[in-house]
Amino acid sequence: SFYVAIDIAPINLASFLNLAGEHFSALNVTSPHKNTVIDFCGKLSSTAQKTQSVNLLVFDNDTITGDNLDVLGFKSLVSRNEIPLNDKNVVVVGSGGVARSVIHAISETSSPAAIYVASRDPDMTERKxxxxxxxxxxIPYHEMFRICDVVINCTPDSAERALPKPPASKDSAGVAIDLVYNPARTVFLKIMEDAGWRILNGEDMF
Known part of the structure; x- marks a missing residue:
């Protein structure tokens, strides 16, 4: 067996998957394909069905089965690092497949006070x-630190630039998780660490 990274443009996804079963027994899927590959799956796991996000394709004869391991991965990250989520206000940044997987993982294993989704465009995100x-x-980005105890970034934005900064007046620091893990300390995590927050990247999802 072997593991190889293949960069597939969206326009080439269909033709690639039509041939992939002849060469691979399974494939991991990353953005931007986690939702679009669903159209090529003959079966979906219950988790993939709920989140409408797939990051594992398994080829069995002529059938492609889609599964979602991001939910299990985030549960593992929380468990390994003993992240307190019960009775906490949790803000998830983003609304894509990874964000939906994180929300699903939290709702299955914890009892937070509330889960909020932070977005640059709240109206569009609500519809999505x-x-x-x-x-x-x-909620809009600028409100996220007014209420959150735990913030989880599920967007790629933080690798190159910062998300909103926590106000200096916030009474107590919380936990900031950035699922980006390359670089290990994103701009967002550096700012949160400087503000006194406990920081984690997404490496423990794997």
């Missing part, structure tokens, strides 16, 4: 989440 039957309050 409604399409996936995710009913969580959506």
């Amino acid at each position: 989440l409604e399409a996936y039957d995710y009913d969580y309050p959506v």
Whole structure:
């Protein structure tokens, strides 16, 4: 067996998957394909069905089965690092497949006080989440630190530039998780660490 990274442009995804089963027994899937590969799956796991996000394809004869291991990965990250989520206000930044997987993982294993979704465009994000039957309050970026105890970034933005900064007046620091793990300390995590927050990247999801 071997593991190799293959960069597939969206326009070439269909032709690639039509031939992939002849050469691979399984494939991991990353953005931007986690939702679009669903159209090529003959079967979906219950987790992939709920999150409408797939990051594992398994080829069995002529059938492609889609699964979601991001949910299990985030549960592992929380467990390994003993992240307190019960009775906490949790803010998830982003609304894509990874964000939906994180929300699903939290709702299955913890009892937070509330889960919020932070977005640059709350109206668009609300419509997007409604399409996936995710009913969580959506807040603009600038409000996220007013209420959160735990913030989880599920977007790629933080690798190159910072998300909003926590106010200096916040009474107590919380936990900041950035699922980006390359670089290990993103701009966002550096700022949160300087503000006194406990920081973690996404490496422990794997």
